[in-house]
Amino acid sequence: MTSIFDDIKSAFSRGNNVLHQLILINVVVFAVLLVLRMIMYFTAGPAAFAYLMSFFRIPSDMGMFAYRPWTIITYFFTHLDFLHIIFNMLNLYWFGMLVREYLGDKRLVNLYVLGGLAGGLLFLLAQNTIPYLYSQGNAVMIGASGSVIAVMVAAATLLPNYTFNLILIGPVRIKYIAAVMVLLSISGATGGNAGGNIAHIGGALLGFLYIKQLQSGTDLGRPVQAVLGFFSGLFQKRRPLKVAYNNPSRPYSSGTSASTRAQSPSHSGSMSPSQIEIDQILDKISVSGYESLTKEEKQKLFKASQK
Incomplete structure (x- = not known):
């Protein structure tokens, strides 16, 4: 057990390791909630665990959301289903590697956070304005899918002809992979997970817009870095x-x-x-x-x- 904590500490102490840190946060939260669910089901009952989850998942009810505004962030680090987290983390790793290689760690974080925020905001907007969704009653949402699809679409917008070798299919350009994911989200917007698929669409739009704005010279993620820089400065x-x-x-x-100081600027320049x-x-x-x-x-x- 000590070695596990040492590995986690090492992952966060190393620089240029953002992709692994994002995946690790999701996995740790998943594992902790899995253990707590088992303990609480056998002790306090399912209702107690449902109450605990209300502090992590984003609700469509605006009154409840007003009391838990932080859930617009916590929801995209939270999973309860094994296949859900596996699918999201694999896609985050594959496409996140491309974004990280060409744009750097900071912009990968920007995409992940902004994609999750865009997905959460569109979820709230749709659930409270579209009559079909509003009539379904209160809904809740968890999962990093909005953030992950933002990274996928961003990578496909940046490098549309880059190819992945898919099992049983062979080389496929990532623009087609991203397009299929977006189409699946659109088709699922009228199904049982309508709110979740609408969040996917929000993340996809953010990923596309982020790259287009970046190519024109505007980084939409500067506020994210400013906030992260503020909080990291508190703990340094x-x-x-x-x-x-x-x-x-x-x-x-x-x-x-003095001689060393005089040499360093010219070297870095x-x-x-x-x-x-x-x-x-x-x-x-x-x-x-x-x-x-x-x-x-x-x-x-x-x-x-x-x-």
């Missing part, structure tokens, strides 16, 4: 103050030497692409589209966007 340890002792006969400083290179890449996008860029050019564009 403050660096100890550097003490400098000035003595004319024996100068001493505990900080980095040389790693960034020049403005001429960026202009050439942007010209290439305007003529041939984003897909025509090489992997190196995409990485340069990504680095420039971080400035």
Whole structure:
């Protein structure tokens, strides 16, 4: 058991590991709820577990949602069905790897969070405005499907002709895989899981819009990074103050030497692409589209966007 906690701690202490962290959060929440469900069913009864779940799943009832607004976030980290979480996490891993490789960890997080928020908001809007859904009574929703389909559609929008080798089918371009998932969600919007499929559509629209806006120079995920940066700053340890002792006969400083400090800016600056290179890449996008860029050019564009 100790090694499990050590593995979890290691996964969150390493940098550039966002994809595995997202999957790990979902798996840990799933495992904890599975154990709690078994314990509570045999002790307090199913009603007690249903009450516990009301703090995780998003309700369509706006009055109840007003008392639990955080559920618009917790719902897309929560699963109770084994096949549900397996299907979502496999798709998140396959398509998330592409997004992470070409756009970086931060934008993968942006897509996951914004996709879940878009799915939750569209779920609330549809359940409270569409007569057919409203007549069905109160509904609740859990699962990362809205977030995952946002990542899928984003990857397909960014790299439409990238191929996956599917079992029994062979190589298939990811734009067709994403299209099938969207069509299945549209067709299921009138079925028993209407609210969930509507959330999928919200996530898909967000994934498409995010990439299109990113290609035009606007990152819709900046508010997400600002919020995450604020909370991460609360838990980070403050660096100890550097003490400098000035003595004319024996100068001493505990900080980095002046020569080292003078060299570091020029070194880091040389790693960034020049403005001429960026202009050439942007010209290439305007003529041939984003897909025509090489992997190196995409990485340069990504680095420039971080400035």
